[in-house]
Amino acid sequence: MANLFKSFLGxxxxxxxxxxxxxxxxxxxxxxxxxxxxxxxxxxxFDAVTKAQEEEVNISIRSLxxxxxxAEESRSTTAMMxxxxxxxxxxxxxxxxxxxxxxxxxxxxxAYAFYQKFKIELAKQSPVTDDEESDEEDGYELLExxxxxxxxxxxxxxxxWNTLEQQYTPAVSVFSLDRSQCIIxxxxxxxxxxxxxxxxxxxxxxxxxxxxxxxxxxxxxxSTSTGVIxxxxxxxxxxxxxxxxMDAFPHKGxxxxxxxxxxxxxxxxxxxxxGSMVCHWNLYNWPVITEQLLLPDAKDYSTSTYWIWGExxxxxxxxxxGYRIVLLGEPxxxxxxxxxxxxxxLQADILIEKELTPTEVQNWLSRMYQAAxxx
Numbered sequence: 001m002a003n004l005f006k007s008f009l010g011x012x013x014x015x016x017x018x019x020x021x022x023x024x025x026x027x028x029x030x031x032x033x034x035x036x037x038x039x040x041x042x043x044x045x046f047d048a049v050t051k052a053q054e055e056e057v058n059i060s061i062r063s064l065x066x067x068x069x070x071a072e073e074s075r076s077t078t079a080m081m082x083x084x085x086x087x088x089x090x091x092x093x094x095x096x097x098x099x100x101x102x103x104x105x106x107x108x109x110x111a112y113a114f115y116q117k118f119k120i121e122l123a124k125q126s127p128v129t130d131d132e133e134s135d136e137e138d139g140y141e142l143l144e145x146x147x148x149x150x151x152x153x154x155x156x157x158x159x160x161w162n163t164l165e166q167q168y169t170p171a172v173s174v175f176s177l178d179r180s181q182c183i184i185x186x187x188x189x190x191x192x193x194x195x196x197x198x199x200x201x202x203x204x205x206x207x208x209x210x211x212x213x214x215x216x217x218x219x220x221x222x223s224t225s226t227g228v229i230x231x232x233x234x235x236x237x238x239x240x241x242x243x244x245x246m247d248a249f250p251h252k253g254x255x256x257x258x259x260x261x262x263x264x265x266x267x268x269x270x271x272x273x274x275g276s277m278v279c280h281w282n283l284y285n286w287p288v289i290t291e292q293l294l295l296p297d298a299k300d301y302s303t304s305t306y307w308i309w310g311e312x313x314x315x316x317x318x319x320x321x322g323y324r325i326v327l328l329g330e331p332x333x334x335x336x337x338x339x340x341x342x343x344x345x346l347q348a349d350i351l352i353e354k355e356l357t358p359t360e361v362q363n364w365l366s367r368m369y370q371a372a373x374x375x
Contacts, residue, residue, distance in 0.1 A: 017048040021060040028067055028075045042082065049086070058095055061086055065099040069106075073163045076103075084170025088345060093178040100171050101185050104205075107167070110160035111199070112191045117154065118146055118198070136197075143198055161199060168201030175208055176346040182208065208343060210315050211236055217350070218320075219245060220361055221281075221328040222294050226250055227356035227364065229323070232314060234348030238283060239310035239337040240265050241350075245326070246280050248350045256280050264339055267347040272340035279335040283308035285318040286325040287372040293365040295329040310337060320371055 024041045027033040049057055067079035080103075083096045122139055147158050175182035186209040196206040213233045220227035228249065235241045243265040246256040261277055263269045284295055288306035296303045308317055308326065317324045341348075356364070 014044070015048070017045070017052040017056045017060055020045050020048050021063050025063065025067060028079060029070065031072060031075075038078070042078075045082070054091075057086065057091060061091060061095045065096045068096075068099050068103045073159060073166070077163070077166045080167050080170045084173045087170070087177065088173050093174040093181055096170075097174050097178060097181040097184075100174055101181070101188055103167065104164075104171055104185065104189055107160045107164050108189050108191050108195070108202070110157050111164055111195065112157075114146075114150065114154050114157035114161050115191070115195050115198075117150060118143055121146060139198060164195075164199055164201035166201070168204055172204055172208055172343060173345060175205075176343045179213060185209070207236065208346070210313055211346070212314050212324075215314065216323045217326065218323045218356075218364060219249060219326045219328065219350075220356070220364060221249070222289070222361075222365060223329070225358040225361045227361040228352045229354050229356060230350060230352040232324070232348075232350045234267065234346050235314050235350075236342040236346070236348070237310065238308050238312050238314065238317075239279070240341060240348060241308075241314055241326070242279050242281065242283060242310060242337075243277060244348065244350045245283075245328070248352055249328070250355055261339060265341055266349055267341060267343075267345065271344040272338070274339070276336040276338055279310065279331065279337065281328040282331050284327040284329055286320055286327060286368040287318065287375065289327065289365055289368045289372065291369065293362060293369060295327060298330040298332045301332065304332075310335060320368060325368065 020041065024038075024045055027038055027041055045060075049060075052060075061083050064079045064083050068076050070076040070079075080100070087093050087096065122142055125138065125142065147161075151158060171185070175185055185205075189205070192202045192209065193206045195202040197203070211234060214231050215233065216229075217232045218227065218229050226249070232241070232244070235244065243257060243261060247262040257277065257280075260269070260273065264271075264273055282295075282298060284303075285306045285308055288296060288303055290296060314324060317326060319325070
């Protein structure tokens with residue numbers, strides 16, 4: 001996302017940072033100022049940041065956050081992008097988090113009126129078919145048609161809908177870096193999940209809000225009676241979960257996954273690397289366990305309904321006695337995943353609290369089997 005900010009903002013000149021910040025604010029609020037003028041001032045701003053004291057930068061960030069509510073949304077987007085980029089460079093997310101949450105609350109509430117109109121019109125279209133991709137394309141086509149049709153009637157709501165697709169990026173940066181602010185946002189913002197299917201900004205915010213933190217987890221490999229109990233945090237999808245398990249789960253001999261790959265999936269270093277990672281296991285949900293307290297044959301595709309698919313999310317993994325349960329089995333076929341994490345600045349990890357004894361593993365598997373029989 002840092003590259004996105006750089007490409008959006010440009011990039012170097014002299015007075016103090018505070019003075020340049022005031023100049024930039026004047027230009028952003030003056031709709032007569034041209035893009036070239038703004039680009040030059042933004043370049044000077046970032047050059048001054050490199051020479052300024054931390055408190056000066058903090059003052060500038062707070063000052064620019066006053067522009068988040070400008071009527072001209074393209075200008076407020078510029079202010080938010082600048083602040084978001086600086087937060088990514090290590091400045092305190094709480095300098096702008098309250099303003100970002102306030103702005104998103106306004107945008108989502110305002111955009112929801114247009115979304116309701118869209119849903120009514122979408123329901124009038126031909127019945128949903130089995131071709132989900134085609135249905136989604138039809139929905140997007142209708143969405144664009146309705147923006148034009150209702151522009152005069154719902155101008156503010158449509159602008160808010162479009163703005164959400166521009167201003168979510170600094171919000172994702174802030175909420176990725178500060179879990180406490182993410183929780184506040186999740187509890188404050190309404191309609192995000194409902195609008196996520198057709199609004200890119202809501203989609204990515206909702207995806208971030210679905211991430212579990214300090215979630216109790218039990219991981220067991222039935223074939224070896226090996227297991228651990230602990231917590232997972234910050235894991236966005238189950239491919240990332242597989243990578244972290246490959247690193248953390250007890251083993252002897254050479255590592256299953258390189259440190260560079262592990263760091264990437266933990267949220268350290270570059271967001272992506274060349275190549276791909278081969279997954280070590282099939283991941284299963286616990287009701288699949290057999291009477292022998294083992295997993296079914298890896299080639300038995302009739303049990304695929306119990307697979308924990310890499311594209312899914314940890315929040316969908318089955319729970320037993322308050323723990324997400326992940327069972328590890330032989331791969332049915334070779335799966336691989338790109339070396340890329342979804343959110344650049346979101347830290348993720350599996351913290352192992354205890355390694356289970358073989359007896360404890362068998363007790364857990366027995367509980368799973370009994371619970372599955374009673375379901």
